[in-house]
Amino acid sequence: xxxxxxxxxxxxxxxxxxxxxxxxxxxxxxxxxxxxxxxxxxxxxxxxxxxxxxxxxxxxxxxxxxxxxxxxxxxxxxxxxxxxxxxxxxxxxxxxxxxxxxxxxxxxxxxxxxxxxxxxxxxxxxxxxxxxxxxxxxxxxxxxxxxxxxxxxxxxxxxxxxxxxxxxxxxxxxxxxxxxxxxxxxxxxxxxxxxxxxxxxxxxxxxxxxxxxxxxxxxxxxxxxxxxxxxxx
Amino acid sequence: xxxxxxxxxxxxxxxxxxxxxxxxxxxxxxxxxxxxxxxxxxxxxxxxxxxxxxxxxxxxxxxxxxxxxxxxxxxxxxxxxxxxxxxxxxxxxxxxxxxxxxxxxxxxxxxxxxxxxxxxxxxxxxxxxxxxxxxxxxxxxxxxxxxxxxxxxxxxxxxxxxxxxxxxxxxxxxxxxxxxxxxxxxxxxxxxxxxxxxxxxxxxxxxxxxxxxxxxxxxxxxxxxxxxxxxxxxxxxxxxxxxxxxxxxxxxxxxxxxxxxxxxxxxxxxxxxxxxxxxxxxxxxxxxxxxxxxxxxxxxxxxxxxxxxxxxxxxxxxxxxxxxxxxxxxxxxxxxxxxxxxxxxxxxxxxxxxxxxxxxxxxxxxxxxxxxxxxxxxxxxxxxxxxxxx
Numbered sequence: 001x002x003x004x005x006x007x008x009x010x011x012x013x014x015x016x017x018x019x020x021x022x023x024x025x026x027x028x029x030x031x032x033x034x035x036x037x038x039x040x041x042x043x044x045x046x047x048x049x050x051x052x053x054x055x056x057x058x059x060x061x062x063x064x065x066x067x068x069x070x071x072x073x074x075x076x077x078x079x080x081x082x083x084x085x086x087x088x089x090x091x092x093x094x095x096x097x098x099x100x101x102x103x104x105x106x107x108x109x110x111x112x113x114x115x116x117x118x119x120x121x122x123x124x125x126x127x128x129x130x131x132x133x134x135x136x137x138x139x140x141x142x143x144x145x146x147x148x149x150x151x152x153x154x155x156x157x158x159x160x161x162x163x164x165x166x167x168x169x170x171x172x173x174x175x176x177x178x179x180x181x182x183x184x185x186x187x188x189x190x191x192x193x194x195x196x197x198x199x200x201x202x203x204x205x206x207x208x209x210x211x212x213x214x215x216x217x218x219x220x221x222x223x224x225x226x227x228x229x230x231x232x233x
Numbered sequence: 234x235x236x237x238x239x240x241x242x243x244x245x246x247x248x249x250x251x252x253x254x255x256x257x258x259x260x261x262x263x264x265x266x267x268x269x270x271x272x273x274x275x276x277x278x279x280x281x282x283x284x285x286x287x288x289x290x291x292x293x294x295x296x297x298x299x300x301x302x303x304x305x306x307x308x309x310x311x312x313x314x315x316x317x318x319x320x321x322x323x324x325x326x327x328x329x330x331x332x333x334x335x336x337x338x339x340x341x342x343x344x345x346x347x348x349x350x351x352x353x354x355x356x357x358x359x360x361x362x363x364x365x366x367x368x369x370x371x372x373x374x375x376x377x378x379x380x381x382x383x384x385x386x387x388x389x390x391x392x393x394x395x396x397x398x399x400x401x402x403x404x405x406x407x408x409x410x411x412x413x414x415x416x417x418x419x420x421x422x423x424x425x426x427x428x429x430x431x432x433x434x435x436x437x438x439x440x441x442x443x444x445x446x447x448x449x450x451x452x453x454x455x456x457x458x459x460x461x462x463x464x465x466x467x468x469x470x471x472x473x474x475x476x477x478x479x480x481x482x483x484x485x486x487x488x489x490x491x492x493x494x495x496x497x498x499x500x501x502x503x504x505x506x507x508x509x510x511x512x513x514x515x516x517x518x519x520x521x522x523x524x525x526x527x528x529x530x531x532x533x534x535x536x537x538x539x540x541x542x543x544x545x546x547x548x549x550x551x552x553x554x555x556x557x558x559x560x561x562x563x564x565x566x567x568x569x570x571x572x573x574x575x576x577x578x579x580x581x582x583x584x585x586x587x588x589x590x591x592x593x594x595x596x597x598x599x600x601x602x603x604x605x606x607x608x609x610x611x612x613x614x615x616x617x618x619x620x621x622x623x
Contacts, residue, residue: 050615059518059614079522087520094618098515102246114235115520159519 006070006167006199007033007056013064014051014222025051027222029065033201035166038193040202042210043219049203050171052219056201057090057169058082070166087115091160091198093170097152099144099159105131106140109158116163130158134188150181154188161192167199174206186212236525240533244540251537254497258541258594261487261494263549265590268483270553270580271561276476278416278575280469285358286417288468290452293326293445293460306333307396310441311459317445325451327354328442330432334395336425338383345379346424347395349432349442356448359420363411364428371431373407376421380412387412393425397437405435416575491594495601502534502605513609514618523610530609534602538595556580 012029015022026048033039041049054060055067058074059082067074070089077085086092091112099108109130113123131137134154144152153173160168170189174182190212193200202209210216218226244251284290298309313321313328320326330349335342350357352364359374366372375385385391387409394404407427415421433439447454453462506513516526560577 054615057518059618079524083517083520083522083525086518092515092518094515094518096511096619098511098518098618100243100246100512100515102243102248107242111239112519114238117235 004035005032006035007031007201008068009052009056009066010068011065012052012055012062012067014048014055014060015063025222026055026062029222029224031217031224031227033199035199036193036197037215038190038200038213039215039217040204040210040213041217041219042204042213044205046221047219048222049205049219053169053171053201053203056167057092058085087112088163089166091163091165091168093153093156093160093168093173095172095175097144097149097156097176099152099155101144104141104143105136105147105155108144108155109162112159112163126162127158130162133161133192134158148181149177150184153177153181153185157185157188157192161196161198164196165198167201170200170202170204172204172206173202174204174209179208182206182208236529236532237536239529240536243529243533244536250501251540254494254501254537255540255544257497258494258537258598259545259549261490262541262545262590262594263552264490265487265594266545266549266582266587267553267556267580268486269480269586269590270557270582271578272476272480272483273583273586274557274579274581275479275574276472277581278578279472279476282416282575283419283469283472284449284465286415286420287357288446288465289327289356290447290449291462291464292447292468293457293462295443296459296461298331298443303333306331306443310438310443312440313442313445314457317457317460320445320451320454321351324355325448325454326445327351327356327448328429329444329446330429330436330438330441331443332395332432332436334393334425336383337392337394338385341383343383344423345393347393347432348424348426349429350426351429356446358415359426360411360413361426364426366410366428366431371405371407371427371435372410374411374413374426375409376418376424377412377414378418378421379423379425380409382422385409385412395435397435399437403435491597494594495597498534498537498598499601499605501537502530502602505533506530506605506608510612510617511620513612514614514616514620517614518618523612523614527603527606527609530606531599531603534606535595535599537602538591538598541594542591553580553582557582 009029009031012026013024014026015024029052041052043049051060055062055074056069058069058077061075070085072081072085074082100111103111106127109127110123113126131140134157136151136154136158139147139151144155147155174185177185186209189200192198202213204210213230214232215229216226217224295309295311297305299305310330317326321328328351332347334345334347336345350359350361350364352361354361361374363374364372380386389409390406391409392404392406394402396402407425433441445460453464456462513526516529517523557580560579562577563574
């Protein structure tokens with residue numbers, strides 16, 4: 001990792017088999033993302049932003065080129081190594097929250113810490129802290145079905161942030177939320193980014209998200225067509 | 234350990250779905266253990282009663298004796314040597330003389346096995362003390378099945394006819410002095426017990442016997458010329474085989490019961506894996522390998538049987554304990570096929586039975602849970618996260 005660069009992508013290609021041929025979802029992607037960035041992969045549906053996010057999150061592997069995340073080449077990681085990378089350093093926020101329906105809020109947020117085999121006291125302190133960040137202490141015993149969409153996404157943020165990951169990957173985090181909740185969520189994430197210096201990478205085509213980004217990486221048809229820093233002053 | 238923790242949390246979270254499966258599985262536990270307990274109880278009772286009433290600590294058979302060959306019965310007798318008589322005096326052996334005869338209750342002809350036995354013997358539980366007689370009458374004791382079948386009661390006289398050692402027919406009346414109740418049909422059905430000495434005189438076989446029954450304490454007292462010792466293993470063969478047949482028959486019920494319970498678990502697993510794709514993808518995104526998720530789902534399925542064992546213990550132990558104390562009353566006539574079976578069977582449970590049954594259910598549940606869970610390892614995590622797998 002050079003000069004605080006957490007992610008380095010070079011000549012990245014991703015193909016999916018379709019019939020006898022293949023569909024190229026990502027084509028010659030080159031970019032670097034540094035510590036503490038609040039960046040977004042922006043583009044229309046089918047532009048490849050979720051695919052790129054999945055590769056950065058080591059949930060998928062590139063067909064060609066190199067994706068290096070926290071010094072580890074995604075394409076050459078074993079299943080266990082990539083699970084380890086996700087477990088220790090990456091947090092995920094999904095469009096549909098992906099909370100476990102049979103767990104309450106506290107248990108959902110606690111889950112990543114259980115996977116890290118953390119001691120109970122430490123685990124409970126961290127969950128409490130994460131619930132404070134997202135303002136959901138009073139809902140700790142509620143199940144996801146008892147929460148609003150905005151609250152669910154805040155639980156999802158707490159779950160992603162509780163282990164203090166170095167990178168949080170958010171795939172269309174506001175797609176199921178109304179404007180007010182979207183802004184609440186984004187403000188929460190921006191605050192965490194500033195306070196904890198966690199790198200946030202979004203995949204989105206929602207203008208509400210785009211207006212919060214500090215860096216906008218535009219994709220179209222599997223290529224990076226624009227990469228611009230946005231001055232927030 | 235983590236898999237157990239998460240699996241427990243998932244199962245508790247699933248509430249009614251979990252408890253329905255657990256209840257069905259617990260029923261299997263209780264019924265399997267109960268049925269096996271009944272078979273065990275029957276086995277124990279049949280062995281104990283057969284030893285007490287019929288075979289003692291083993292039997293010496295006259296070398297020609299074959300209980301299944303009616304043509305050789307009349308030749309299956311031999312004089313008792315001084316050594317045998319000594320053993321009888323020391324109450325290590327009791328002799329029995331067997332011959333074929335016919336009985337004429339109310340003018341009907343009935344084949345019987347006429348058996349002479351020492352009235353003062355203490356080795357078998359047969360109430361032979363009733364055979365002590367000080368007059369010329371021939372006292373006889375019979376079991377209640379024989380009494381019922383021949384409409385005989387205490388005090389009745391009935392004519393019996395036999396052939397002596399020379400093949401000459403003779404007949405006399407015997408007086409029914411006692412009717413005994415036993416769970417061992419071979420000492421009852423078609424058997425008339427009379428004093429040994431009178432029997433020996435009737436068939437002109439003085440000092441002869443067909444079977445020498447050992448006391449439980451003595452057992453095998455050494456080889457006796459012209460006599461073959463038959464141990465418990467041999468003499469209890471029929472009971473053992475019948476119990477085995479009953480156990481195998483019972484296994485059909487276990488298989489049906491277990492299949493129903495396993496189908497419920499299998500269904501739940503398949504449905505879970507289909508419905509919980511997002512959850513599977515989320516677990517992977519949070520840092521689990523697919524193998525760990527397979528383990529989690531397998532443990533989750535298998536844990537049904539652990540919860541079922543706990544539930545079964547909660548309601549099963551009092552239920553089975555009560556049943557073991559009051560027993561299971563058999564329908565009338567159950568023992569007419571000739572095997573020792575009591576009117577009431579008291580199930581016998583052992584630690585081995587409970588642990589063995591629990592292990593069988595646990596292993597089967599684990600296998601049934603693992604089979605559908607393997608599918609997870611073939612899932613694409615990115616599709617699973619979005620719940621896109623069909």
